[in-house]
Amino acid sequence: MREKTLYGLGALAIALLTHNIWKMLVNLPDEAFQGAIFRIIFFHVPAAFTCFTCFLVSLIAGISYLKTRDLKWDALGVSTTEVGLAFGAANLLTGMIWARIIWGIWWTWDWRLTSMLICWLLYGGYLVLRRAIEEPTERARLSAVMSILSFSVVPFVFFSIKWFRTQHPQPVLYGEGKMDSGYRAMLFGNWVPILMIAIVLVAVRMMQERRQREVDALRRSAHAF
Amino acid sequence: MNDAAARNFEYLAYGLITAWLVLVVYVLTLVSREGRIRRQMESLQRMLEDKEKH
Numbered sequence: 073m074r075e076k077t078l079y080g081l082g083a084l085a086i087a088l089l090t091h092n093i094w095k096m097l098v099n100l101p102d103e104a105f106q107g108a109i110f111r112i113i114f115f116h117v118p119a120a121f122t123c124f125t126c127f128l129v130s131l132i133a134g135i136s137y138l139k140t141r142d143l144k145w146d147a148l149g150v151s152t153t154e155v156g157l158a159f160g161a162a163n164l165l166t167g168m169i170w171a172r173i174i175w176g177i178w179w180t181w182d183w184r185l186t187s188m189l190i191c192w193l194l195y196g197g198y199l200v201l202r203r204a205i206e207e208p209t210e211r212a213r214l215s216a217v218m219s220i221l222s223f224s225v226v227p228f229v230f231f232s233i234k235w236f237r238t239q240h241p242q243p244v245l246y247g248e249g250k251m252d253s254g255y256r257a258m259l260f261g262n263w264v265p266i267l268m269i270a271i272v273l274v275a276v277r278m279m280q281e282r283r284q285r286e287v288d289a290l291r292r293s294a295h296a297f
Numbered sequence: 298m299n300d301a302a303a304r305n306f307e308y309l310a311y312g313l314i315t316a317w318l319v320l321v322v323y324v325l326t327l328v329s330r331e332g333r334i335r336r337q338m339e340s341l342q343r344m345l346e347d348k349e350k351h
Contacts, residue, residue: 108305112312158323162316169312290341
């Protein structure tokens with residue numbers, strides 16, 4: 073039942089995204105200076121929001137694990153980190169494609185781009201660390217600490233365009249930034265299904281983590297015979 | 298459509314494909330992990346049943 077609900081939610085999210093792509097290509101006008109490539113923002117920004125939301129949940133899961141020592145928080149932590157990394161990769165790659173057209177280069181060591189890459193690598197390190205530790209409680213404890221430490225970079229990534237002079241465009245949704253209401257509606261309209269997909273992926277990954285624990289328990293009893 | 302606009306659309310398509318591709322690759326890793334866990338579970342259950350019989 074739960075799995076059917078999840079897959080239904082995933083299918084609904086994909087249908088919504090497909091509908092949005094059609095609307096974005098057919099109904100929305102080109103941006104005056106950037107032309108058609110501007111539309112990448114409708115994936116680039118929601119992917120970043122989803123990535124940071126996942127990392128925030130991973131932080132909460134890390135703190136909760138250290139307080140309760142309940143492994144379900146560890147499962148939530150690893151699931152949100154993995155899904156956050158996938159959306160972080162989508163954010164970085166779509167940004168590079170946009171930059172190739174607008175700036176004429178794939179990459180520049182700008183504050184925003186560099187801090188986002190460092191953030192992504194730190195969370196990637198979290199997954200590498202988990203693979204290196206066999207003992208489940210030790211792995212969960214160190215992962216929680218790593219998750220809390222890694223999150224310290226997230227506000228820096230978010231505000232780097234306000235704090236430093238950067239090549240990356242200034243914020244369009246807060247501060248002095250302005251965005252046409254049609255573009256704004258599309259951006260948030262895309263974030264909803266992307267977030268729904270993230271929720272489905274996190275839930276599926278958490279179920280796998282629970283099953284993996286069952287496998288580990290079976291392995292221990294097989295060796296105990 | 299001029300050359301610049303065509304190039305703009307071409308790169309927009311690359312962007313959209315990349316975003317979907319990242320998602321598809323992640324889903325495939327989930328599917329492959331699911332299969333691995335299922336195989337491990339079945340083999341361990343068989344092993345435990347064999348041990349109980351003997």
